[in-house]
Amino acid sequence: MTAAPRNVAIDPARVDLRTRMGALHMPHPILAASGCFAYGQQFADFMDLRRLAGLSTKGISPKPRFGNPLPRICETASGMLNSIGLENVGAEVFLAEKLPFLHELGVGVWVNFFGEDFDSYVQCARLLEAGRGRGIDVLEMNISCPNIKKGGIEFGTVPEVAHRLTRACVEVTDLPIVVKLTPNVADVVAMADAVAQAGAAGVSLINTLTGMAIDVRTRRPRIATMYGGLSGPAIKPVALRMVHQVATALPQLPICGMGGILGGEDALEFVMAGASCIQVGTANFARPDAALVVLEELRALMAQLGIESIEQVRGCIRPLPAEAPRDDGTH
Amino acid sequence: MTAAPRNVAIDPARVDLRTRMGALHMPHPILAASGCFAYGQQFADFMDLRRLAGLSTKGISPKPRFGNPLPRICETASGMLNSIGLENVGAEVFLAEKLPFLHELGVGVWVNFFGEDFDSYVQCARLLEAGRGRGIDVLEMNISCPNIKKGGIEFGTVPEVAHRLTRACVEVTDLPIVVKLTPNVADVVAMADAVAQAGAAGVSLINTLTGMAIDVRTRRPRIATMYGGLSGPAIKPVALRMVHQVATALPQLPICGMGGILGGEDALEFVMAGASCIQVGTANFARPDAALVVLEELRALMAQLGIESIEQVRGCIRPLPAEAPRDDGTH
Amino acid sequence: MPTQFTAHVDLNRSLGGGYVVLELRADGAGLGDVVAGQFVMLRGEWGRELLNPRAFSVLWAEPDGRFAVLLKAYGRGTTRLVASRPGDAVTVTGPLGRGFRVPEAGRTQVLVAGGVGLPPLHLQARQAHARGDASALELYYGGRDRDDLVLLDDFAAWGIRSVLATEDGSAGVRGYVTAALDERLATAAAAGESVEILSCGPTPMLAAVRHIGLRHDVPTWLCLEEEMACGFGVCLGCAVPVHGPRPYQYCCTDGPVFEAKQVRWP
Amino acid sequence: MPTQFTAHVDLNRSLGGGYVVLELRADGAGLGDVVAGQFVMLRGEWGRELLNPRAFSVLWAEPDGRFAVLLKAYGRGTTRLVASRPGDAVTVTGPLGRGFRVPEAGRTQVLVAGGVGLPPLHLQARQAHARGDASALELYYGGRDRDDLVLLDDFAAWGIRSVLATEDGSAGVRGYVTAALDERLATAAAAGESVEILSCGPTPMLAAVRHIGLRHDVPTWLCLEEEMACGFGVCLGCAVPVHGPRPYQYCCTDGPVFEAKQVRWP
Ligand SMILES: Cc1cc2nc3c(=O)[nH]c(=O)nc-3n(C[C@H](O)[C@H](O)[C@H](O)COP(=O)(O)OP(=O)(O)OC[C@H]3O[C@@H](n4cnc5c(N)ncnc54)[C@H](O)[C@@H]3O)c2cc1C
């Protein structure tokens, strides 16, 4: 029969949580996700931001953007829909007014960015390059913006287009560019491969699934823009599958995993699927310190299972030997 | 301000639930979904099958198929994963041993079918044609079988391929063919359009999203085949979005909606999104009479909201006029 | 400064008509000082189905860490909270948002309440009474029927005059409370009396109050409800359309109290 | 024939060690006759997070509609059931599956139990006692420690000899119960005694029992656990690998009791 890993508990102090995204070394794998952490400040009321491996900012565009009409959010079963409209302060204001706070604090900063069209993506990367050495560690390029016009969809769904866009942005900055992919595709590996070939330092998986909810009493969509992005535990199985697909097909490409992570066990699932680090998104709304909860639960769970380091189990998932009775710890 | 529809309650007896899928007329829109209702028999213990508008059988292939190794299912947040392996008795046995029971009972029968490759799809449609006039009302062609080999993926994700396959099957039977599409695509409208052009009588939306779950204690996938199909309320927002996209882009194409329907309000959401009928799947496992619960709740809810017929509200969802304070019945 | 803490249900007091006062006791310090109109985000042990906390105006808060909210079962979250039993754990974030201002000398504050919109005005009245200027307040309170009008004794005890209106006439005048409000403002105008409106309740009522306030050109403050995920300014979900350079402000941080003329409604 | 009905929790009795006996009362007729090894699918008011019911062997069932299950908190569903209070509603489907057969004259049934695998064997013993042939039964019962060995008094009262084993030696012999079973079968073989094994418990234990039964060539019946969504043969989730023309049978309809030599395990 398939013996389960022995899982002999060890001292939590012995658990080595260090990890890296390509050249970027991190003390542990837990970051806060874009759009769920604003620019960090508000969370300082609730937690010590420096305990995070980093945070991904709200998506930044070259010019400031106002958001979408309301309602912008609604809850669904084990998830929520949002259509905020990529509202943000714009690159200049971000660099001048938001970044210094994070820089002084010394928290790792991933700047999530996008453009309204091809050129403005490149322009945004160029503008943000000014933040290198002033607090920015990574540019997380969001190519999955259903909300933006001008063929915005193609950036995230057509490998050739994503390749060209990534290449163009990589050329204007020395910051590592991690490309955030949309799950709304048939072949996520082709997308990951395309951006990897173009020089991406890694990929973030996944952004939200496009969804809809209806208020049968008002006969209106629950999101003013009709469709919104689905996040939360509901999408975790899709996120894990995509992380595993990409990690298996492109073992050299670092992956930042996310999608429905609420606790340490969720995070460990992503690591075992092949993620080098993970982001906590929607969970921050209910618990501002959600990412730290995930961190402590992850440490405790690894200790309990006798897992000594992230590297030891990253991407360790292998198929089941068929038909063996499972010792899955159930009674 | 946007006044909500007046919603003056009416007598449930006055609610007209009749609907039609193209030429197929149905007393009401509620069917049981494929793979969640076997071939019907087991449910006779729990309910009067004739009260259903119909049932979709477990997917039938030309030859019998045995299923996948275990574990085949696992639960996720507001959903479940399955990888049954399209196990079925095969077309001959279905026609000889399963169909007569349903035919005598007089319940509407949608035969969900697939093939291992292009030719076996066509062969299966030809074999099932023999069931016309002997109980089969609709052939529901499942082109979203991640589990099958030989370019199985392409059938469900490449419009041209889906078009050719549909055309070939339509030509060998006089039964209406409703094509069941996978949500694992970037552009579901292109797929729907391709099969409509090929002569499909309608589309079923949606099949399961491909997902994964991991047991961190055993370091194994919770599904033996690694990935499985995600169903249940978790996927409802994605299903509603796709139904609405297709209904808006192709108003002439009848849609059978499904994905996470547990109650009458869920069903009404799908109707308002543009579905002509709906299928209840995963919900049958917890409640064998789930589809009838949905039916009665739908009738009661429509009465309460003063909706006199399905046609009155099918596809009625319009965008919100921006910025009007909403009278959404909240306090 | 808002904090997040765990509290336990002390008492679940039914007021009839489906209204419930939930009294909670913070494990720690609790909310501290609360301005009328400020709110808390509450979340019970809801597992993974209902992810986000729900917003509730503070009805009262004591220095000892106890506080209360008034609610009614509306959807899934409020239904669970209404069913909660003493001892149940609730995660609390607050106090959040900006509340009502205190009455200025010589100006009457007309409180216009509907349904579960009562708490901010109830707290405003409680605090005015504590300061000894309850006399500057009046309550206009409307509902479908008499069951919708709760906690009236408190206002009476504080010596605050209440004008009631119900759609079925089962208490006070028949019809909407906004009609009575309209008359009240006409009288005030005639008498050259200085008044301002503080209102909280169903959005349609607030829309009507806004129009009346604007028409009579009296300062009008609306405590708004918007869908909220976080309550502390990070999800950007609770946008409120406003006039001015930026098209939106945020209900949870800029509000929930907004001045009527600021709000960009038709 | 299985039916689905609503029941309410009568009693939630803790046996220590985390084991709980949940006594339920059907609103209607209930389960009717139950064969030892048959099970029910139970689902509380779980909203939309946990969709599927959970499977539990019937511990006992009365004609008046009352019945009981033995459980322990394992994951999310069992945790909720263990926490359920008298009066809570539970949706029940059952009785489901095929149970154990009754002892043949002159043959000893050796019951091998582990953890929450006790109920089928406990019911087999109860029914044998009721028929007056409890003497044909013996219990081999293993657990991690003494807390894992519950309801022993019942077997004593029925006059059934029990051999206990715990991994920490806190009750009975130290080690796995399968060691004691092995010896028992050796003695039986030597004495030419006719025995068969009925076993239910953790899968690793069943795998060991299977090997021992096959080695000693005695009829061995295993009550298996497989992930189940429906419990009545429609989801095809609960496949059990078997020898024979078809590679799988179904735990919920063909089982949960399978003959050891039938099961296709290494
Ligand atoms: C600042 C503020 C103060 C409030 N004070 C009170 C109060 O004192 N008493 C009271 O009973 N209610 C109050 N509400 C309304 C209360 O928050 C909603 O009734 C509650 O969120 C509905 O949740 P539900 O789970 O019952 O409904 P569901 O429909 O299940 O909720 C689904 C989602 O929509 C959101 N939502 C639905 N309706 C509203 C609404 N009207 N306002 C905001 N979010 C909504 C929920 O927060 C949740 O995220 C207040 C709302 C706000 C914004």
Ligand SMILES: Cc1cc2nc3c(=O)[nH]c(=O)nc-3n(C[C@H](O)[C@H](O)[C@H](O)COP(=O)(O)OP(=O)(O)OC[C@H]3O[C@@H](n4cnc5c(N)ncnc54)[C@H](O)[C@@H]3O)c2cc1C
């Ligand atoms: C025929 C049969 C009889 C059983 N009798 C008993 C009993 O008398 N007492 C008892 O405590 N337990 C019994 N079990 C096991 C019990 O069903 C599982 O412990 C329970 O389903 C776990 O659910 P959970 O929500 O706690 O775990 P979760 O991990 O949250 O469950 C997630 C999903 O996996 C399934 N699952 C997980 N573990 C098992 C398992 N071991 N067997 C079947 N499905 C599983 C659940 O049904 C659920 O669908 C029996 C199982 C079967 C198949």
Ligand SMILES: Cc1cc2nc3c(=O)[nH]c(=O)nc-3n(C[C@H](O)[C@H](O)[C@H](O)COP(=O)(O)O)c2cc1C
């Ligand atoms: C309200 C909200 C706003 C978001 N904004 C952004 C954004 O600006 N850029 C981006 O790349 N992802 C954005 N996301 C997606 C998240 O970063 C994350 O990829 C997704 O929510 C899945 O993770 P989760 O389930 O933990 O939330 C947003 C998500 C939410 C809920």
Ligand SMILES: Cc1cc2nc3c(=O)[nH]c(=O)nc-3n(C[C@H](O)[C@H](O)[C@H](O)COP(=O)(O)O)c2cc1C
């Ligand atoms: C166990 C299981 C088996 C299924 N088998 C099939 C199948 O054979 N053919 C098919 O087209 N869809 C199959 N489906 C998909 C359902 O018919 C349905 O499209 C999907 O589950 C979404 O609906 P739901 O959320 O109501 O379950 C299966 C679903 C489940 C859960």
Ligand code: FES
């Ligand atoms: S509720 Fe999140 S920003 Fe206001």
Ligand code: FES
């Ligand atoms: S549990 Fe569904 S077939 Fe056995």
